[in-house]
Amino acid sequence: MQLFQRMTVFQRIMSAFAVVLAMTCGMGGFALFELGRVGDATRDIKDNWLPSVRHSLEMKSQLNAYRTSELQHVLSASEEEFRRYEGLMAKQLDAFRDAEKIFASLLSTEAERLTYREMTALMTQYLAVHDKLLALSRGGDRQGAVAMLRGESFQVRSQLEARIDQAVKLNVTGSEASGTHVEQVFASARNMMVGALLTMAVLVVALALVLARGLVRQLGGEPAYAAQVAGEVAAGNLALEVVLQPGDTSSMLHAMNRMRLTLADIVHHIKASSEAVAAASGQIAQGNVDLSQRTEEQASALEQTAASIEELAVTVRQNADNAGHADKLAQSASSLAEKGGQVVGNVVSTMGDISKSSGRIVDIISVIEGIAFQTNILALNAAVEAARAGEQGRGFAVVAGEVRTLAQRSAAAAKEIKELIEGSVSKVQEGSTLVDSAGQTMHEIVEAVRQVSQLVADISAASTEQTSGIEQVNAAVTQIDDVTQQNAALVEEAAAAATALDEQSRSLLSSVSVFKLSERRGLSRSGGVPDFSRSVAPALA
Numbered sequence: 001m002q003l004f005q006r007m008t009v010f011q012r013i014m015s016a017f018a019v020v021l022a023m024t025c026g027m028g029g030f031a032l033f034e035l036g037r038v039g040d041a042t043r044d045i046k047d048n049w050l051p052s053v054r055h056s057l058e059m060k061s062q063l064n065a066y067r068t069s070e071l072q073h074v075l076s077a078s079e080e081e082f083r084r085y086e087g088l089m090a091k092q093l094d095a096f097r098d099a100e101k102i103f104a105s106l107l108s109t110e111a112e113r114l115t116y117r118e119m120t121a122l123m124t125q126y127l128a129v130h131d132k133l134l135a136l137s138r139g140g141d142r143q144g145a146v147a148m149l150r151g152e153s154f155q156v157r158s159q160l161e162a163r164i165d166q167a168v169k170l171n172v173t174g175s176e177a178s179g180t181h182v183e184q185v186f187a188s189a190r191n192m193m194v195g196a197l198l199t200m201a202v203l204v205v206a207l208a209l210v211l212a213r214g215l216v217r218q219l220g221g222e223p224a225y226a227a228q229v230a231g232e233v234a235a236g237n238l239a240l241e242v243v244l245q246p247g248d249t250s251s252m253l254h255a256m257n258r259m260r261l262t263l264a265d266i267v268h269h270i271k272a273s274s275e276a277v278a279a280a281s282g283q284i285a286q287g288n289v290d291l292s293q294r295t296e297e298q299a300s301a302l303e304q305t306a307a308s309i310e311e312l313a314v315t316v317r318q319n320a321d322n323a324g325h326a327d328k329l330a331q332s333a334s335s336l337a338e339k340g341g342q343v344v345g346n347v348v349s350t351m352g353d354i355s356k357s358s359g360r361i362v363d364i365i366s367v368i369e370g371i372a373f374q375t376n377i378l379a380l381n382a383a384v385e386a387a388r389a390g391e392q393g394r395g396f397a398v399v400a401g402e403v404r405t406l407a408q409r410s411a412a413a414a415k416e417i418k419e420l421i422e423g424s425v426s427k428v429q430e431g432s433t434l435v436d437s438a439g440q441t442m443h444e445i446v447e448a449v450r451q452v453s454q455l456v457a458d459i460s461a462a463s464t465e466q467t468s469g470i471e472q473v474n475a476a477v478t479q480i481d482d483v484t485q486q487n488a489a490l491v492e493e494a495a496a497a498a499t500a501l502d503e504q505s506r507s508l509l510s511s512v513s514v515f516k517l518s519e520r521r522g523l524s525r526s527g528g529v530p531d532f533s534r535s536v537a538p539a540l541a
Contacts, residue, residue: 016207023200027193034189052106052171058099060164066092067157070130074137074145082138103167112170119163126156220244220251229256238264270508277505284498295488302481309477313470320463327456334449341442351432358425365418372411379404
């Protein structure tokens with residue numbers, strides 16, 4: 001019950017319908033189950049017992065016809081009649097076998113199976129007697145055949161018919177038992193359905209009573225009275241006294257009464273607060289006007305400061321650009337000086353190679369002088385030997401003289417070349433000394449240019465940082481200017497809002513005057529209604 005009380009109205013209604021639906025479904029399921037049992041019993045009668053009876057009677061009918069054909073065969077006198085009755089008996093036996101097969105497929109009890117086995121054995125015995133009977137009939141022994149018909153054949157056939165009658169009786173009994181079972185199932189289902197309907201009716205009435213009682217308790221009274229109270233409160237009548245049931249602390253009417261008391265207290269404090277707000281809004285509006293004037297003056301001063309900083313930023317930016325150009329020129333001069341130093345170094349290296357080559361040439365010329373001197377001595381010795389030889393050595397003397405002359409000329413030329421080479425070597429050494437001095441000077445120039453380039457780069461970086469800093473200062477001043485202008489606009493808006501607040505507070509007083517308040521407002525405090533005066537006073541302060 002407590003769980004039901006905690007449910008919402010929707011949940012209660014849906015729970016009641018769910019219970020009714022569950023009971024209906026249960027009763028329907030039970031009805032379907034009982035109908036299934038009736039259907040099973042009916043199908044058992046239709047598909048088992050009745051077909052078994054029908055085919056049992058069919059076997060008995062074919063057996064009687066077979067007996068009649070045997071009698072006609074015994075009474076026949078011609079071959080044609082023998083063949084005709086034998087063919088007829090063959091058809092009758094086939095019909096008997098067909099009915100027997102169907103009957104065998106429908107056996108369902110042990111008594112039926114026992115009867116069927118006895119019937120099969122008797123049928124086999126009867127067919128054996130039948131063969132003997134036909135042999136006597138065809139042999140012309142009519143008296144013997146009639147005696148067999150009345151004797152052994154009659155006894156076996158009588159026993160076979162008795163077993164068939166017993167099978168019919170068993171199936172009729174089973175059919176009657178199934179019919180009785182169907183009647184019992186129907187009666188049981190009918191009684192239980194009636195009981196279930198009565199139980200469901202009682203439960204539905206009980207659920208309806210519980211649901212209605214719970215709704216009335218939750219509302220706290222009739223819905224029409226609750227609607228009347230809501231209409232009075234909506235019309236502004238907060239002095240209405242709501243009639244509650246004794247001990248009612250959780251119904252909708254109780255909540256509406258608390259709402260009425262709360263609204264009455266709120267409206268009272270709104271009236272008092274509106275008057276205080278109207279008085280304070282005038283002072284706020286005057287203060288906002290003064291603040292707006294001072295803010296406009298501050299915004300004007302910030303605009304002038306921003307303009308000055310912008311000019312300073314332009315100047316610093318130009319200095320930074322010039323320093324950047326100077327840095328590029330210094331870097332170019334440093335690069336050219338480094339290239340000149342490399343060229344001078346190459347010249348020094350080349351002069352050294354020339355000096356080494358000149359030394360080697362001097363050595364070679366010394367060798368040539370030695371060879372010329374030795375050639376001169378050899379030529380002199382050859383002339384002496386030619387003089388000793390007389391006329392025979394005259395030609396050799398002439399050759400030796402020419403060789404001596406050539407050696408002297410070679411020695412003189414080598415001497416002159418040596419002197420020239422030695423002079424060139426001396427000048428080359430002097431040039432190498434000068435080139436070394438020039439290389440050292442170029443190195444010093446390159447180092448000086450590199451230092452100048454570094455100084456210019458430092459100046460350019462400092463100018464760039466200074467430009468960035470001034471731009472940041474300018475942006476900050478501009479932002480301050482924008483914020484100041486926005487503040488000025490906000491101050492103007494605040495002044496307008498204060499004026500509008502004054503008008504709205506007066507309008508609020510006019511609107512609140514519509515509500516009718518009770519003289520006993522103090523009762524609302526004891527009802528758990530919050531005191532709003534404590535929250536209004538700090539806001540006005």
